[in-house]
Amino acid sequence: MGKILSTKNLRLYYGKSEALHGISLKFLDGEITALIGPSGCGKSTYLRCLNRMNDLLDNVTITGTIKLQGKDIYSPKMSKSEIRKKIGMVFQQPNPFPFSIYDNVAYGPRISGVKDKKVLDEIVETSLKKAAIWDEVKDDLKKNAVALSGGQQQRVCIARTLAVNPDVILLDEPTSALDPISSVKVESTLMDIKKDYNIILVTHNMQQASRISDKTAFMLNGRLIEFDKTEKMFLNPENKITSDYLNGRFG
């Protein structure tokens, strides 16, 4: 239960323009939290703060605090690569390396210094199983991951993230490039693994948010409008804007 991630008054500036206007949220272990909101409201920006991927961009200023298990992940004592091992990320476009499936999943453990073939084999197998892709690829682990279908690639990417054994998994519209059947597979993968992780999911798909998330956060123009249990949010939102958005009345 120690995998709680929280942000407090998080502000982000691209150059001089403020893209996030003080967001405070708390994500719990064993839950899927959905981040929803119209395009450009800052969901991806917010998500990238959570594992310090915004550090790769120039000219970004971040204020406020982000804590994982009570420790500030932006404190100078924390190493970025250690943080990213604890807070993994799955991207919108499936982006497996153009290596074999095995090498893709083994990438994380290898950079952490795992060399033993047996240990690697084991990690690769369990990760692929957790990502519900093992049965489809187990006979062909040497195959180039780029040759898989988009949905398979995305599940390999999830497996690759799981192989690092993170506490938190960030997913930025992981199914938006996939067909409905592959999307459902990825969704059920997330449902299967959620008890062991703290999952944060950006999605434009309201059905998806209502199907799989425990909590939902609604953002608009860089602000958090409402954050609650998904059921409550979809049936009976506090805020008029939230209900308008959920009913497709704008954005």
Next chain:
Amino acid sequence: MKNSLKEKFLSPSKQTYQESFGKIISSFCILIIIALVVSILGFVTTKGIDTFTQSKINVFDFLFGNVWSPSSTGANGKPEVGAAPMIVTSFTVTLISAAIATPFAIACAIFMTFIANNRGSRLLRSTIELLVGIPSVIYGYIGLTLVVPLVRSIYGGTGFGILAGAIVLFVMILPTVTSLTVDSIKSVPDYYIKASYGLGATRWQTIYKVVLKISLPGILTAVIFGMTRAFGEALAVQMVIGNSITMPTNLTTPASTLTSQLTTGIGNTIMGTLQNNALWSLALVLLFMSLFFNILIKIIGKRGAAKYES
């Protein structure tokens, strides 16, 4: 009125004329280029095989023989035209210069793409591109006044030789290898790099395990391009290598490459004689080698592309 409209539609438009005009011009240019290439190949080949057809020199003796003296008669009653010393020397300078240039080029490329800010990398890039424009004779002259004495003071002897040649060639091919390596490294898609960082890799791990791995075919192509240049460079090499046709036994005694022998010899021989034809045979070897390098580049390029597409 009706008729003229019909005519207008049926007669070819201005664009059609322009298009066929353009087609004719470009086909004409292509034909000229093809004719040029074919005639160069044909010319060098006919000249080059005269040595074997007219003077009855054995091809094996030519490729593997150690003695080069086309103007005197050797032990077997025929002139000796063994090109092996030059072939070996050409390969040696090429390989050594490429071996030094490659790590330099990769280091420069990584610095430019991952470490330097925009201004720094542009500065480095234009410096390197400047090196391309310098004429060979200047490189040779600098080699003669700096590299040869340096080699002499360290290893003794005259200072002329393979090492001096390789060092000069290294500087000459560095820009080619570097700019092609930079292109190859820059073409690695950003999402692979992000994926690697996202998995907790450090910058060096990302460069080493993702960027270099993915750009490897491109880097190999860059190196082979550099080798083609090194193999074919004549003037600068001729100025520092010592021009002595002996099988090289070390890197600091005078030697001679195919190209340096060609430039030294071609002015001093008479067309149609064996001495002259033998030089054409050397040119033929050069031509085959550049063909070989080109094919190698094509193969590596195809392999690299297949990796992405498969």
